[in-house]
Amino acid sequence: MTVLLVHGDREYLRNPGEELQTDLGVLTVPEDVQPGDVLATHLDEEFTVRRLRGPDLFHHFERTGAPMLPRDIGLVVGETGVAAGDRVLDAGTGTGVLAAYLGRIGAEVVTFERKEDFAEVARDNIEMADVADAVEVRTGDVTENLDELGEFDVLTLDTPDAAEVVARAPDLLADGGSLGVYAPFVESARDVETAARESNLDDVRTMETIQREMDFDERGTRPSTSPVGHTGYLTFARKT
Amino acid sequence: MTVLLVHGDREYLRNPGEELQTDLGVLTVPEDVQPGDVLATHLDEEFTVRRLRGPDLFHHFERTGAPMLPRDIGLVVGETGVAAGDRVLDAGTGTGVLAAYLGRIGAEVVTFERKEDFAEVARDNIEMADVADAVEVRTGDVTENLDELGEFDVLTLDTPDAAEVVARAPDLLADGGSLGVYAPFVESARDVETAARESNLDDVRTMETIQREMDFDERGTRPSTSPVGHTGYLTFARKT
Amino acid sequence: MTVLLVHGDREYLRNPGEELQTDLGVLTVPEDVQPGDVLATHLDEEFTVRRLRGPDLFHHFERTGAPMLPRDIGLVVGETGVAAGDRVLDAGTGTGVLAAYLGRIGAEVVTFERKEDFAEVARDNIEMADVADAVEVRTGDVTENLDELGEFDVLTLDTPDAAEVVARAPDLLADGGSLGVYAPFVESARDVETAARESNLDDVRTMETIQREMDFDERGTRPSTSPVGHTGYLTFARKT
Amino acid sequence: MTVLLVHGDREYLRNPGEELQTDLGVLTVPEDVQPGDVLATHLDEEFTVRRLRGPDLFHHFERTGAPMLPRDIGLVVGETGVAAGDRVLDAGTGTGVLAAYLGRIGAEVVTFERKEDFAEVARDNIEMADVADAVEVRTGDVTENLDELGEFDVLTLDTPDAAEVVARAPDLLADGGSLGVYAPFVESARDVETAARESNLDDVRTMETIQREMDFDERGTRPSTSPVGHTGYLTFARKT
Numbered sequence: 030m031t032v033l034l035v036h037g038d039r040e041y042l043r044n045p046g047e048e049l050q051t052d053l054g055v056l057t058v059p060e061d062v063q064p065g066d067v068l069a070t071h072l073d074e075e076f077t078v079r080r081l082r083g084p085d086l087f088h089h090f091e092r093t094g095a096p097m098l099p100r101d102i103g104l105v106v107g108e109t110g111v112a113a114g115d116r117v118l119d120a121g122t123g124t125g126v127l128a129a130y131l132g133r134i135g136a137e138v139v140t141f142e143r144k145e146d147f148a149e150v151a152r153d154n155i156e157m158a159d160v161a162d163a164v165e166v167r168t169g170d171v172t173e174n175l176d177e178l179g180e181f182d183v184l185t186l187d188t189p190d191a192a193e194v195v196a197r198a199p200d201l202l203a204d205g206g207s208l209g210v211y212a213p214f215v216e217s218a219r220d221v222e223t224a225a226r227e228s229n230l231d232d233v234r235t236m237e238t239i240q241r242e243m244d245f246d247e248r249g250t251r252p253s254t255s256p257v258g259h260t261g262y263l264t265f266a267r268k269t
Numbered sequence: 270m271t272v273l274l275v276h277g278d279r280e281y282l283r284n285p286g287e288e289l290q291t292d293l294g295v296l297t298v299p300e301d302v303q304p305g306d307v308l309a310t311h312l313d314e315e316f317t318v319r320r321l322r323g324p325d326l327f328h329h330f331e332r333t334g335a336p337m338l339p340r341d342i343g344l345v346v347g348e349t350g351v352a353a354g355d356r357v358l359d360a361g362t363g364t365g366v367l368a369a370y371l372g373r374i375g376a377e378v379v380t381f382e383r384k385e386d387f388a389e390v391a392r393d394n395i396e397m398a399d400v401a402d403a404v405e406v407r408t409g410d411v412t413e414n415l416d417e418l419g420e421f422d423v424l425t426l427d428t429p430d431a432a433e434v435v436a437r438a439p440d441l442l443a444d445g446g447s448l449g450v451y452a453p454f455v456e457s458a459r460d461v462e463t464a465a466r467e468s469n470l471d472d473v474r475t476m477e478t479i480q481r482e483m484d485f486d487e488r489g490t491r492p493s494t495s496p497v498g499h500t501g502y503l504t505f506a507r508k509t
Numbered sequence: 510m511t512v513l514l515v516h517g518d519r520e521y522l523r524n525p526g527e528e529l530q531t532d533l534g535v536l537t538v539p540e541d542v543q544p545g546d547v548l549a550t551h552l553d554e555e556f557t558v559r560r561l562r563g564p565d566l567f568h569h570f571e572r573t574g575a576p577m578l579p580r581d582i583g584l585v586v587g588e589t590g591v592a593a594g595d596r597v598l599d600a601g602t603g604t605g606v607l608a609a610y611l612g613r614i615g616a617e618v619v620t621f622e623r624k625e626d627f628a629e630v631a632r633d634n635i636e637m638a639d640v641a642d643a644v645e646v647r648t649g650d651v652t653e654n655l656d657e658l659g660e661f662d663v664l665t666l667d668t669p670d671a672a673e674v675v676a677r678a679p680d681l682l683a684d685g686g687s688l689g690v691y692a693p694f695v696e697s698a699r700d701v702e703t704a705a706r707e708s709n710l711d712d713v714r715t716m717e718t719i720q721r722e723m724d725f726d727e728r729g730t731r732p733s734t735s736p737v738g739h740t741g742y743l744t745f746a747r748k749t
Numbered sequence: 750m751t752v753l754l755v756h757g758d759r760e761y762l763r764n765p766g767e768e769l770q771t772d773l774g775v776l777t778v779p780e781d782v783q784p785g786d787v788l789a790t791h792l793d794e795e796f797t798v799r800r801l802r803g804p805d806l807f808h809h810f811e812r813t814g815a816p817m818l819p820r821d822i823g824l825v826v827g828e829t830g831v832a833a834g835d836r837v838l839d840a841g842t843g844t845g846v847l848a849a850y851l852g853r854i855g856a857e858v859v860t861f862e863r864k865e866d867f868a869e870v871a872r873d874n875i876e877m878a879d880v881a882d883a884v885e886v887r888t889g890d891v892t893e894n895l896d897e898l899g900e901f902d903v904l905t906l907d908t909p910d911a912a913e914v915v916a917r918a919p920d921l922l923a924d925g926g927s928l929g930v931y932a933p934f935v936e937s938a939r940d941v942e943t944a945a946r947e948s949n950l951d952d953v954r955t956m957e958t959i960q961r962e963m964d965f966d967e968r969g970t971r972p973s974t975s976p977v978g979h980t981g982y983l984t985f986a987r988k989t
Contacts (some may be wrong), residue, residue, distance in 0.1 A: 082422070586827060699965045717961050
């Protein structure tokens, strides 16, 4: 299990057996390290051991592109209702944060990434998030593998050809199962929604989400003057 | 396990052993009923058995107030990174959808509801969602129980006095743990953010979320002219 | 000049010389009626005379479709900087509120409406708004008249073929002049923006505007839970 | 009349009689200069003469703070329905763009600026915008002058003590007249709306406006990922 070694504002990622060398001194992470342990360097500086949590993944995952934001991952979880024990088909993997989150909430995930080098990075990230048992990263194009994959409780898609998979959703989804598709452009969101409607899925809807941080200062309260911009459209549908 | 009996657009909630009487005839749900079973009425009309999934909770939970929306539940999950195995302290329970969702993703939840009759309804809902093992609904005021509760990975709050609990968050949260607070009004959100800052929590931020459904029709594409309105502000913070 | 006769919450539109008959009695509007006059019915009930102002147009204009909202009219005025004395080419007229507003701020407006019956209604509305000297409503298709119209300070367009007019904007606009186009759908907005860029106009931008009313009550402050939906995209560009 | 001298992308502001010296040579602006004139430097480089239009004011006004944006000016114009010939009371002047816009659409404006040095800059700006006949910039606090100002068709306010003026609006506004108040913070917007309701004004409403630019590129269409942030709340009300 990869752990975080924390000293004040500083945190370092290490595996059991690895060494940490900083200006605060040197320490070796014990093989049986546990969250909550306190490790001292040879200069007697202390580091607290912490396990990685969801928000840590965004800082420590190696990136192969812009990872999906916590808010969009959350919206996918909230709207699909994915739960522990669910089988999830995910494509494309990218940095792997969505797949890791799904693994962390107990789902069994098969995720497809077309590029072998990206898939390799994603596998390392999944390992780091301690969910390698739950998340299988396959290299390849999901659309070429749809016949052999079996049935899923939830589909999560973030690929240019998502509409093609959505057209097959009635075969891929268990009764009551849901899909969530992330599309950065309105044209692709339109294709996805159209495919969902033509497949006779239910509760088809495409949403865009605008979030603003609030500024609370002594002069008063207002939405931030520097908000987060558009991320993507999210299309949801269900087989009922 | 409560199941859904589905026939076309119609669905009915029943427990094993219970009877379904409709114009399509009568059937009794077997004690060993399983999702995927097909049950026939005495008139030979068929019902498919389906387990309850996340989105079903919003339709079938008995309500004691407006339940939190899937989007806000999702945002809480996405931003706090709550995962299977996490200990969560939740207040106030209300209808119980957030607690049920958290239970469904494998968290162990203690949730406080001040009103005994609301707590009773929430317990029934939690039972129906098949997460009674994971979610304990306590009747009472969380602020009067903070000393005895121990440590949590995540706090989720939707009560008028949330700021008071946030002030205690450094004691209640494990290292790296997060809190998410839902506040309908800007004044209460301000109190919560202020309490989080004064408690020296990190990554303190209050967000408001605007969602719009997209209309795709043959004339063109546009945001819906009848959008979803404001639900609430969400404040997040972390102990690092 | 058409005037409003106001008694408490009630207001009636009348021209000089016309009669008002209500349960409050009968009165005849004098030919030399002036805003501020107080007129009494034969039952001695008093009506105050008020001239029509901008906001009144939305209530009293006869409609031939959904009129542009005050906010969108305002955004067109603000972004184009249209001023008194400016020559404006407007198409299509519709109910005529934009043309009337432009006339009321001192612009000379030529506005095209394709449908003769709509143009007739618009002419009546323009008369009622007391800007018939400033606004000429022409029946016809603006795209068939572009060669003979001369030069304008501002173009305002709300027609399905707006992109065609925008392509001619460099010939139609005076140096420094601006155009503003209202498009309900993203596809038409895209066509307009593309035409503006291909015409080498400057400061080309398409905006969408989301407005929410705030609720201030004794419990607290929040954005309304029932907001105004999407109206349209606005594209602006300038010849510099 | 101040004019713009334009050569390609470059533009310079000059008054009649003034000299322009650039690397393109030297020229003197004739006393009888007119928009549309072409002036040559001693090196035979040509500059086209253009009058200042609304959008130019934002680039060429000297600033004493962040000027109100075209969109907010437009919303004030659209929602109040201010028209040529209307008497407007404005406070505080700031950079003067709102007052200049109002002057440019034919309104007679009295605008109050508390700081003498800011008022001086605003007067210069108003002169540059060629609306000195229409806009009177007074130095002082509008709340100390309310008894002597007479009646207005429209009030436009952007001061910390706007609520105090709003409380007097029934005396200051003509029948049917409107007010528009810009407030950066929700607390001040609340005070203004409360004052408007307590003054028994009609159509009281506070709006917040979110605008996003659209990105149209070859990959697809989406809202910009870098939107404009919050500017302010706008409260409108009317005396009817």
